[in-house]
Amino acid sequence: MIYQFSFRPISQKFTRPVITNHGIWEIRESIIIRLIDVTGRVRWGEISPISWFGSETVEQALKFCHQLPTEITPEIIFDIPDKLPACQFGFESALENFQEKPEFINYQNLTYSGLLPAGEAVLNQWTSLWNQGYKTFKWKIGVDEISKELNIFNSLIQNLPNSAKLRLDANGGLSYQEAKLWLTTCESLKNRIEFIEQPLPVDKFSEMRELSNDYDTKIALDESVATLQQLEDCYKQGWRGIFVIKPGIVGSPSRLRKFCQQHQIDVVFSSVFETEIGRQAALKLAGELSRNHRAVGFGINHYFI
Numbered sequence: 001m002i003y004q005f006s007f008r009p010i011s012q013k014f015t016r017p018v019i020t021n022h023g024i025w026e027i028r029e030s031i032i033i034r035l036i037d038v039t040g041r042v043r044w045g046e047i048s049p050i051s052w053f054g055s056e057t058v059e060q061a062l063k064f065c066h067q068l069p070t071e072i073t074p075e076i077i078f079d080i081p082d083k084l085p086a087c088q089f090g091f092e093s094a095l096e097n098f099q100e101k102p103e104f105i106n107y108q109n110l111t112y113s114g115l116l117p118a119g120e121a122v123l124n125q126w127t128s129l130w131n132q133g134y135k136t137f138k139w140k141i142g143v144d145e146i147s148k149e150l151n152i153f154n155s156l157i158q159n160l161p162n163s164a165k166l167r168l169d170a171n172g173g174l175s176y177q178e179a180k181l182w183l184t185t186c187e188s189l190k191n192r193i194e195f196i197e198q199p200l201p202v203d204k205f206s207e208m209r210e211l212s213n214d215y216d217t218k219i220a221l222d223e224s225v226a227t228l229q230q231l232e233d234c235y236k237q238g239w240r241g242i243f244v245i246k247p248g249i250v251g252s253p254s255r256l257r258k259f260c261q262q263h264q265i266d267v268v269f270s271s272v273f274e275t276e277i278g279r280q281a282a283l284k285l286a287g288e289l290s291r292n293h294r295a296v297g298f299g300i301n302h303y304f305i
């Protein structure tokens with residue numbers, strides 16, 4: 001098989017900047033790739049790296065695209081090195097789009113988590129997501145001082161309906177002591193806090209494993225399992241908590257399928273703020289591989305202008 005290959009960098013402004021422990025993110029840069037087969041069928045793929053999360057940079061992805069010939073084969077695609085995981089996803093999912101018909105894709109049984117704004121803005125904005133039908137929410141922590149965040153959290157939890165589930169995403173921004181304080185706070189609210197996501201930095205794996213043994217509140221790894229290699233390593237090192245998988249940067253979809261089918265892991269699928277192209281490919285994987293019906297982190301409130 002041989003495909004005509006072309007690509008185009010795009011850049012989109014968020015309707016509202018994304019605020020995390022890593023800083024303020026205002027513009028999403030991606031690369032849209034196009035494959036055309038010998039019969040003239042056109043299929044698309046998306047490369048949307050997040051380098052601060054552990055994937056390649058957009059520049060590295062662009063450099064890779066530039067050095068490819070204008071005609072490429074599946075062999076070239078399956079040979080993309082592991083250091084370019086967002087490229088592996090973009091090219092392999094474009095190729096897969098030749099095989100499967102979109103009507104077979106089953107997203108219907110997925111439920112969605114809505115991303116709340118960081119800081120105290122959450123207090124007057126969660127209702128709009130609730131009114132849109134979201135029942136699971138994610139709020140970023142580790143952005144401001146912990147005492148301030150705990151105050152906002154207390155108001156939030158008093159106001160949120162009991163049936164709502166809340167995820168707290170620290171993006172690795174807590175100290176061990178702060179993580180314990182958050183976990184202790186959550187213990188008394190057990191069924192309202194679905195999990196705390198990536199409380200500590202990536203290099204604090206054993207501490208997170210310890211915390212997940214010491215508290216009933218669940219912990220989800222995210223940055224620690226950004227790529228398939230990391231996912232496999234954390235599993236080997238005994239992580240049996242939740243794994244957040246961002247298909248857009250985790251790497252090869254076929255290798256991801258194999259891993260998820262081999263190991264019965266507790267998984268949450270999550271967006272990298274991709275366009276409709278990457279979103280469809282990622283949700284297809286989520287639909288195939290979500291075993292536990294946890295809401296997917298693909299709420300649509302945070303997209304582009």
Ligand SMILES: O=C(O)CCC(=O)c1ccccc1C(=O)O
Pocket residue numbers: 050113114115138169171222269270271272273296297298299
């Ligand atoms: O998972 C979600 O609910 C939304 C997506 C999300 O939070 C996210 C999106 C882009 C980069 C990092 C993250 C993150 O989970 O930390």
Ligand SMILES: [Mg+2]
Pocket residue numbers: 169171197198222223244
């Ligand atoms: Mg996260």
